[in-house]
Amino acid sequence: MTARADYHHGDLAAAALDEALGLIAADGEARFSLRALADRLGVAHRALYNHFADREALLAAVAARGFAQLADGLAAASEPATFLAAYVRFARGYPGLYAVMTERHHAQINATPSLRAAVDRVIAVALAVLATPDADEDTRRREVMRVWMLAHGAIGLQRAGMLRLRSDADFIDEVLRIAGLVPPQEKAP
Amino acid sequence: MTARADYHHGDLAAAALDEALGLIAADGEARFSLRALADRLGVAHRALYNHFADREALLAAVAARGFAQLADGLAAASEPATFLAAYVRFARGYPGLYAVMTERHHAQINATPSLRAAVDRVIAVALAVLATPDADEDTRRREVMRVWMLAHGAIGLQRAGMLRLRSDADFIDEVLRIAGLVPPQEKAP
DNA sequence: GCTCAATGTATCCAGTGGATACATATCGAT
């Protein structure tokens, strides 16, 4: 099962995912090609099709990995402000990956179990950190969505160039203020 | 200047923009090609390059048209709730166009004057409708951004499949509630 | 050991954005 010598790669699926994630994390998927990926792995581009139905399926798998990493990062948060900060930091740290995770109409989302599972994990963490424990379900869901929508919207508008560019720290600080999670003149976490 | 007979088209730039907007509005830019566009206009695909530097520039022009239309649509709003509803309706009505407007790193945004101008018009309308008239500038900006981020985030999460699918009306209603623009049990505009 | 499904390779295809070279038309200066 370890990386083997000649004909068979050993674990192409995992290696391809790792490599693809690395290629996409910063630069996004627009300039990403199956052939470039295959070249880096020292393999014919067609070999990838033994593990992923098509380019879209590979991207869905990459997105799943992204959501899993995101959930890990968020799990450490203990309150809304740190949650939001961690979320924004992830999205701004791996812009290409975040785009693949959120800017595709993943019909895939229900067709790819790992993706569905990873997204559900993020939602579970969000509920635990962001929602009032004893509120009814609709309220809890809306509490989560309010923060998530604000964070996701802020990130999107920033990336699209609609906002003044700031340092990451200032950006996070501003989002926290807009979300009402930081009292007017206080310092953000 | 009207559509001419033989060799010269007459006003290829405008015709191309119209046609591109039509092709992209619903389906987005992923499956959009310069060649398909040129075919529809009865012209060699290379002719388009006389009017647009490259594919990206054409998309920037399409985005500019989109923002102009959006600003028109928002101008009729008189209060935050109707503004937000109009915004969401636009984004959900022309998903492909909205994606081109917001999901590209328009370095273009400052390189394309018409795009910059159209975005500024949207921001101006938003300030007029969403901000407290006599508040200081930072507050006004944040009031606008809170609504814009919520709307944009909601649209993005919905499109990505992170939310339960609902009818457009229900979706708008839910966003208004989350934004705190509709009292708990009241009917949305 | 042998077989056969899993995995990789070789090669082809149509479609894409873009470049270069050339054809045709329009318009302003004379």
Next chain:
DNA sequence: ATCGATATGTATCCACTGGATACATTGAGC
């Protein structure tokens, strides 16, 4: 009016992409 510069459109090429089909190699289970 005409003539030449310039804008506009065409013809043709290129490298590259995702995907399809046919074949080679391999190793796991019988």
